[in-house]
Amino acid sequence: xxxxxxxxxxxxxxxxxxxxxxxxxxxxxxxxxxxxxxxxxxxxxxxxxxxxxxxxxxxxxxxxxxxxxxxxxxxxxxxxxxxxxxxxxxxxxxxxxxxxxxxxxxxxxxxxxxxxxxxxxxxxxxxxxxxxxxxxxxxxxxxxxxxxxxxxxxxxxxxxxxxxxxxxxxxxxxxxxxxxxxxxxxxxxxxxxxxxxxxxxxxxxxxxxxxxxxxxxxxxxxxxxxxxxxxxxxxxxxxxxxxxxxxxxxxxxxxxxxxxxxxxxxxxxxxxxxxxxxxxxxxxxxxxxxxxxxxxxxxxxxxxxxxxxxxxxxxxxxxxxxxxxxxxxxxxxxxxxxxxxxxxxxxxxxxxxxxxxxxxxxxxxxxxxxxxxxxxxxxxxxxxxxxxxxxxxxxxxxxxxxxxxxxxxxxxxxxxxxxxxxxxxxxxxxxxxxxxxxxxxxxxxxxxxxxxxxxxxxxxxxxxxxxxxxxxxxxxxxxxxxxxxxxxxxxxxxxxxxxxxxxxxxxxxxxxxxxxxxxxxxxxxxxxxxxxxxxxxxxxxxxxxxxxxxxxxxxxxxxxxxxxxxxxxxxxxxxxxxxxxxxxxxxxxxxxxxxxxxxxxxxxxxxxxxxxxxxxxxxxxxxxxxxxxxxxxxxxxxxxxxxx
Numbered sequence: 001x002x003x004x005x006x007x008x009x010x011x012x013x014x015x016x017x018x019x020x021x022x023x024x025x026x027x028x029x030x031x032x033x034x035x036x037x038x039x040x041x042x043x044x045x046x047x048x049x050x051x052x053x054x055x056x057x058x059x060x061x062x063x064x065x066x067x068x069x070x071x072x073x074x075x076x077x078x079x080x081x082x083x084x085x086x087x088x089x090x091x092x093x094x095x096x097x098x099x100x101x102x103x104x105x106x107x108x109x110x111x112x113x114x115x116x117x118x119x120x121x122x123x124x125x126x127x128x129x130x131x132x133x134x135x136x137x138x139x140x141x142x143x144x145x146x147x148x149x150x151x152x153x154x155x156x157x158x159x160x161x162x163x164x165x166x167x168x169x170x171x172x173x174x175x176x177x178x179x180x181x182x183x184x185x186x187x188x189x190x191x192x193x194x195x196x197x198x199x200x201x202x203x204x205x206x207x208x209x210x211x212x213x214x215x216x217x218x219x220x221x222x223x224x225x226x227x228x229x230x231x232x233x234x235x236x237x238x239x240x241x242x243x244x245x246x247x248x249x250x251x252x253x254x255x256x257x258x259x260x261x262x263x264x265x266x267x268x269x270x271x272x273x274x275x276x277x278x279x280x281x282x283x284x285x286x287x288x289x290x291x292x293x294x295x296x297x298x299x300x301x302x303x304x305x306x307x308x309x310x311x312x313x314x315x316x317x318x319x320x321x322x323x324x325x326x327x328x329x330x331x332x333x334x335x336x337x338x339x340x341x342x343x344x345x346x347x348x349x350x351x352x353x354x355x356x357x358x359x360x361x362x363x364x365x366x367x368x369x370x371x372x373x374x375x376x377x378x379x380x381x382x383x384x385x386x387x388x389x390x391x392x393x394x395x396x397x398x399x400x401x402x403x404x405x406x407x408x409x410x411x412x413x414x415x416x417x418x419x420x421x422x423x424x425x426x427x428x429x430x431x432x433x434x435x436x437x438x439x440x441x442x443x444x445x446x447x448x449x450x451x452x453x454x455x456x457x458x459x460x461x462x463x464x465x466x467x468x469x470x471x472x473x474x475x476x477x478x479x480x481x482x483x484x485x486x487x488x489x490x491x492x493x494x495x496x497x498x499x500x501x502x503x504x505x506x507x508x509x510x511x512x513x514x515x516x517x518x519x520x521x522x523x524x525x526x527x528x529x530x531x532x533x534x535x536x537x538x539x540x541x542x543x544x545x546x547x548x549x550x551x552x553x554x555x556x557x558x559x560x561x562x563x564x565x566x567x568x569x570x571x572x573x574x575x576x577x578x579x580x581x582x583x584x585x586x587x588x589x590x591x592x593x594x595x596x597x598x599x600x601x602x603x604x605x606x607x608x609x610x611x612x613x614x615x616x617x618x619x620x621x622x623x624x625x626x627x628x629x630x631x632x633x634x635x636x637x638x639x640x641x642x643x644x
Contacts, residue, residue, distance in 0.1 A: 002062070003031030003049035003500070004074040005165045006127055008136050009156035010211050016045030023168035025049050027631065028161055030333075031076070033503045039063040039072055043156070044129050046074040051503055053078065053359060056257050059098035066106055067097075070131050073109075075102045076161055077124035077146045078507070080252035085119055109137070114208060117221055121252065121513065125203075127159060136211040142222045142513045143365075144192075144205030144488030147496060151200045157211060162497075163200055163335040167628060174624055175199070179454050181337070181587060181617070185445070186458025188339035188436045188613055189489045196336035196620070205488045222513075226471035226480055226520045238526050239539050241518065246540070249512035250276040253361055260359035261286030263349060263506075264314070266302025268534070268541040268549060269363030269372075273509055275544040277361065278310040286357055287312040290349040297560050305546040317352050324572040328633040331619045333501040339436065339613040340490050341561050346498040354502040364491060365510040368482045369519040370534040371475060371527035375433045379474045380528060382429055426474050427466035430481065431459050436613050445592045461485070475524045483516075562608040566601050573597070573615055581626075582618045 005024035007016050018040045025036055025047040032049025039046045048062040063074045079085070082101035085108060090096070094107040101122075108116035109128055114137060123145035128137045138159060140148045150159040151166060158169050166172040175198040180190045192202035203209055206222040233241075250273060254260065262277060264270050264287040277285045287307050291300035300316055307314035330343060353360050367373055424432060432438055435458050437445055442456070462481060469480040499506040509515070519527075522536070529535040541550055565573055576582070577597065583590045593614060599605040623629055
């Protein structure tokens with residue numbers, strides 16, 4: 001796991017300055033604190049920041065070249081099947097100097113060409129320069145675990161693990177992409193291939209970028225399919241197969257030359273990962289959990305039950321952060337507007353975990369594989385209610401809107417939000433449940449000038465994902481859409497940035513592409529049955545985890561920002577939103593922002609997600625657009641962090 005950056009001037013042929021590539025890497029040095037390297041050859045410059053995980057010797061350094069110096073690679077990630085692939089390649093005559101997975105990718109490229117990516121099981125973003133063919137190949141892993149950004153200018157192409165690296169590229173001007181901001185307001189993230197910076201793009205998951213003969217081509221090489229379903233599989237066979245898939249996925253992710261452990265929340269996904277780790281390792285698993293004083297968000301007691309059952313070396317921390325002091329670090333590391341507030345506890349947990357281990361496994365993607373969110377159940381229920389005449393559904397939607405306005409803080413509001421969507425088409429229904437600022441609110445929020453130069457892309461982005469799905473049920477279409485949108489653009493960004501900010505590698509067994517293909521092949525009854533979400537994972541949990549864990553409500557990995565915006569963060573929020581700078585951007589109408597603020601702090605309504613969205617947008621502007629930062633803001637230690 002590392003940070004990569006580089007430039008290939010395939011248009012102008014101008015020589016690349018090694019100091020420019022080195023400066024780009026310096027801005028992402030947190031991703032690779034164990035070493036650095038730059039390789040320049042005329043119009044080609046590759047840079048690398050190393051986090052040493054496999055083969056800690058100098059032979060594992062990057063950029064790495066083939067023996068003849070003809071092919072060079074800079075690589076970020078881990079290839080979990082590199083040893084098996086190495087054995088195959090040795091049988092075909094390839095010889096290796098190191099024990100690293102990087103050298104295996106080089107040999108696989110020489111053996112299979114671009115199809116080498118289809119042989120790789122893992123998380124990766126890499127660039128390969130094939131000197132004899134004057135050819136650049138850039139690739140990103142199937143699910144989008146590792147990020148890759150690029151920009152094309154009059155000289156050629158520059159690429160990097162994080163957008164902030166471009167700040168050191170002399171030809172880069174930090175300007176805003178208005179459409180990206182509009183999408184961010186809707187989705188809470190900027191969706192690929194867009195970036196918040198004009199002229200910068202993200203390479204989408206499971207895509208290759210090839211530059212050859214002066215042309216740039218981007219194409220997809222893999223797609224998760226829900227069409228090839230094992231309709232005859234029994235419950236017992238599915239459970240047994242899931243045990244085999246999870247065991248293999250976990251074992252793959254235990255290969256490491258440095259200490260490893262696991263994030264342990266109070267949910268069943270991370271608990272299952274720890275249970276399989278305990279079976280695979282000869283020594284106790286090291287586990288790490290974080291909690292808050294607010295019991296509604298505190299999962300420490302549940303995590304402790306799993307730790308005790310499996311005898312882990314468990315570390316607990318109750319964090320009472322001066323949240324405002326952490327905001328500059330969050331804004332800097334995420335590099336573009338990002339409004340998932342669970343980034344904050346993930347960032348803090350990563351910092352605390354890195355004090356003990358260098359690799360941490362997690363339970364990410366259990367929900368997206370096996371239908372763990374309420375919206376999946378809601379999609380199934382809504383489908384059943386489609387038999388109700390549309391006129392009645394519209395009347396129910398109108399009544400629900402009135403209820404939501406009258407009782408904004410009650411549990412009834414969630415039911416009202418569900419009912420308001422019954423009259424919508426299924427794809428719009430789903431979108432309405434996940435958007436931060438849905439179109440009606442967004443039209444009230446945004447200025448006419450901003451609306452005139454942007455599209456309402458939030459709905460269409462999700463609708464297009466629905467339309468292109470090969471799933472046959474609305475439940476599985478929702479899963480497919482999340483796997484291609486919310487998972488890579490929100491959740492995986494959150495964990496990659498938070499962990500790599502501290503030089504910690506995160507590994508996710510439920511993101512194993514073989515396991516995901518298996519899950520997608522199972523009929524919907526193994527994901528949602530009788531109202532029970534994550535049915536198959538819960539069968540494993542009943543056999544492996546403390547029974548109490550299965551009765552606890554799903555909390556998610558959040559922070560109490562609803563309360564903080566009324567108390568601890570109230571003044572910070574007011575100062576940032578209303579000092580005149582947000583108003584001067586031209587995006588939003590301040591009367592609407594004032595209304596959201598007033599209604600939230602007074603307890604009339606819950607607008608904390610929307611206010612956090614606006615807060616992070618404004619802070620990003622101040623850091624990256626109003627000034628050109630030369631490096632990370634001063635680190636403020638987490639306040640009051642202590643063992644629970």
